Amino acid sequence: MPPPDASGALRFIGEVERGADCGCRCPVCGSALVARQGAANEWHFAHEASQERPECAAAAASMLRRFMLEHLQARGEAGALSLPPYQQRVAIVRALINVHEDVQWGAQAMGALQWLSEAALHEPVARARLDTGADLHLFVTVGEAEPPPPDTGCAQLVFRCRLPPASVLRDRHAAEQHLAQHGELAWVHHPDTLGLVAAAQARLEARGRQIYANWLAMADAAGGPATVVDTRPPPLFYGPSTRTEPKEAPRYACAPAHAPNVSFTLYRLSPTEAWLLYLLERVGPLDWRTATEKFYALAPYPGPFEGWAQALPLSVGVADLDVGIVRCTGFLNAVTYLSRRSQLTRSGRDPMAFQGV
Incomplete structure (x- = not known):
């Protein structure tokens, strides 16, 4: 990297005299530098008598940064x-x-x-x-x-x-x-x-409300959510965002048995009742990432509240007291039921961000 000369100007190895006559000094320790301009090795600056300190090496990147600054300033x-x-x-x-x-x-x-x-x-x-x-x-x-x-x-x-x-x-x-x-x-x-950005957010919120309304209308026309045949959601919504292995993915106690690297959706039905919807991790010979059939759960958020196991109808899911979740009978069943009653909905990769919502 180009060091400064006695005047403070950056000098390149190809524009100085060979050896100690280069007139450059280390910007960190102040020691004199020599210009190595041999035929065998790449040209470079070195400390006299190999007196380089560890911090001197870090100064090289700083000198390049200074040269980049001079380049920008000249363009400006x-x-x-x-x-x-x-x-x-x-x-x-x-x-x-x-x-x-x-x-x-x-x-x-x-x-x-x-x-x-x-x-x-x-x-x-x-x-x-x-x-x-x-x-x-x-x-x-x-x-x-x-x-x-x-x-x-x-x-x-x-x-x-x-x-x-x-x-x-x-x-x-x-x-x-x-x-x-x-x-x-x-x-x-x-x-x-x-x-x-705010205007775009408002437009997307309006589109989101219309999408929800369309799904609810389809469910009503079909005789209720239980008659919807395809209960699998689009994989982009609840599938993994990266190829991070499950052992490396964060785990959240508020979402028991959740699959790694998935989205969570919070539905707040009242000041005392909120549910977290997410994809369950598959155990056994089937990998949750490639299984054609997905299973979803609702967990009381941020933790169990009184009567949570009986709070949802059987058409939505069945409570698993040992795990602390409601195992959904179908993804759309759960979404349709909660969307009609939700006062507030939030989604994200970190369910801890919903605290206080």
């Missing part, structure tokens, strides 16, 4: 730093419902960016005010490094680039070309200052 001063459109997927995933909408809007800086060349690794390298009304924080990351977690109060953008091979860092022009070809500006977060 040349008027060639245009921000990409921001995109966000808004989705509702519940029992019988899996709908989404992609929203997009443009955002550009109002005036010049304020560059922060001495920013630490976890701090933004530039700030600006966007024409969307949000404050922008721009980060730089090298290789596999991740930007800080999103701050919902401001817009966050990251300039990232994979680590270049050592041969690229021999020459400044080659390094610039690498950043131009492989550097990427990507949004981490943008607050909904224009209200487009």
Whole structure:
């Protein structure tokens, strides 16, 4: 990675004198560096007398990050730093419902960016005010490094680039070309200052209510939920989200015997009665991921309440007192019954997030 010379400017191995005459010093320990420009090994900088410390190696990535910052700053001063459109997927995933909408809007800086060349690794390298009304924080990351977690109060953008091979860092022009070809500006977060996410959410909620209404009308026309023949839900709703093995998946005590990596749907029927609907794990020779017939359960949430075993009709399911669940007679039977009576419905991969709802 390019170290600084006596003036503080970054110098590449291909633009300095060979050996100790390179005039560069380690940015961490301050020791003089030598330029190794042999014919057998890749050109590189090294400490004199091999006095390199462990922390000196970490400084190499910091120097590359500084070079990336200088590259961005030059693009900004040349008027060639245009921000990409921001995109966000808004989705509702519940029992019988899996709908989404992609929203997009443009955002550009109002005036010049304020560059922060001495920013630490976890701090933004530039700030600006966007024409969307949000404050922008721009980060730089090298290789596999991740930007800080999103701050919902401001817009966050990251300039990232994979680590270049050592041969690229021999020459400044080659390094610039690498950043131009492989550097990427990507949004981490943008607050909904224009209200487009909220509008999409409202549209999806309306679609979700219509889907529920259609299912209930179909159940009524067919003579009730018990007459529905196909009780299997679409696999996208309650199947695994990843190929994580069950032993690695989180387990939740509030959902006894649940299958790993599935969605949970909360139905609150009253201030004192709520149920959690989920897919049961298959035991024995049949794997729950490939079984053609799925079994579902309702668990009193967040735990058993008085009379829970007799709270649901037999058309919905039969209580299993040993496990602490109601084994559903059919997925649609349960959804139809609960949807008609639910005051509030929530879905997600972590049932603990429903606490207090």
